[in-house]
Amino acid sequence: MNTVALSVESFGVSHKGCVRELNEDSYLVEPQTGVWVVADGMGGHDAGEVASASIVDHLSTIGIASSAPDLRARFEDRLGRANAEIRGISESRGITIGSTVAALLAMDGRFACLWAGDSRVYLVRNASISQISRDHTEVQELIDRGIISAAEARTWPRRNVITQAIGVSDEIVIDFQQGEIMPGDIFVLSTDGLTAHVTDAEIEAATVSATPQAACENLLDMVLARGATDNVTIVLVKIGHERDGQLPPPYLHRAKA
Template sequence: MNNVALPIESFGVSHRGCVRELNEDNYLVEPQTGLWAVADGMGGHDAGEVASASIVDHLATIGIASSAPDLRARFEDRLSRANAEIRGISESRGITIGSTFAALLVMDGRFACLWAGDSRVYLIRDAEISQISKDHTEVQELLDTGMLTEAEALTWPRRNVITQAVGVNDEVVIDFQQGEILPGDVFVLSTDGLTAHVTDAEIKAATVSATAQAACENLLEMVLARGGTDNVTVVLVKIGGGHVKQSPRPDLSKAEGRR
């Protein structure tokens, strides 16, 4: 594996949508540290926004890691701090709040995706789109066990009930996937406000030939034109070609699946 990183273009947008009064989503675009994230808060009023902001604010303090193990340790530390902060807010207010999240780490030719809840990470490669993350939802569990068909899942009344989120338990439970990046790869991170209105095929079509900014704006416009029933957040990361300065590679081998 070549020990140089590929150049990266990234952008993010977030909007409250056409129905909700508040935007409880947040996102982070930190190419200098190789970190991108989206977070979708839940709890009503301003509580959801507080939860998603806690995740993003803590992750924003990671800074430039001195080594791959340091990067991973910083990420897990910040997420744990956010989890503790959100739980403290829940206790002080006497309510339950939390937030889903999906994050992407890219360093030295490798990617790592980490998530909890139904915020998603897609990879577009060789003109094909695949969902890297797997939703932590009741409906996904029923699909996995064969109790629901794909068609039934679309209208199942509890299809939006999530089973994992930051801030709802003492310990954060996350899922994890990793792999090698290739020139031309496009990663799309989004909250469920995007996928409620836009298909995977439409995501691919909107991103393959556009800049990161134009693709984000096009997807947002598509959601709003279709009613925007939820907050929507999209972060796009496009992997270019050529060579740039060497950067450390995360040691991702110690985590496979949930931790």
């Protein structure tokens, strides 16, 4: 068994959009530590942005983990600290604030996607896109129960009502999916400002043959051209081809028989 390394390119963009006065989104791009995050704050002026920034600020202190389980443990510890901080701010101001979060962790040739709320993680593999995350929203629950269709959900009046978020309760509820990283994989993390205006097929088309920076900028331009009714944040992580030998970060190492 020998060791190979997969090169990693990543990029992120964030914009307040064409309607909102403030950008309450935050994001983190940390290829050296294998952490990428988007967060969409809620709570109004000088509140939502505080919540999303708290998440990103705490997750930026994860540092270099010793293993994939250690990375996951560090992530959950920092997210817990952010939750406590946001709860404290909510109590001091007498209001409820919070934030969605969608994160990609990558180490030792494996990935884990973790999320709360309606910010999403997509995987483009072999030129085919799939949504890894599953929205924590009222409208998704209606779809799951067969009350409305996915097509009806796009125009449903309460489609933006989320059922899970960081900072809204003492207990954190996050979902996760994990798997093996493959050469050529493209991960797309986004707040709902992207998916409100751009289809999954358009995300796939924009990412398969572009650099992460070009793909992010092209998707942002698409959203802005369509009215950008919300803040929009996009983080793209592209896994390169296998390389022999041990290489320093930002490379992901995995064993190969």
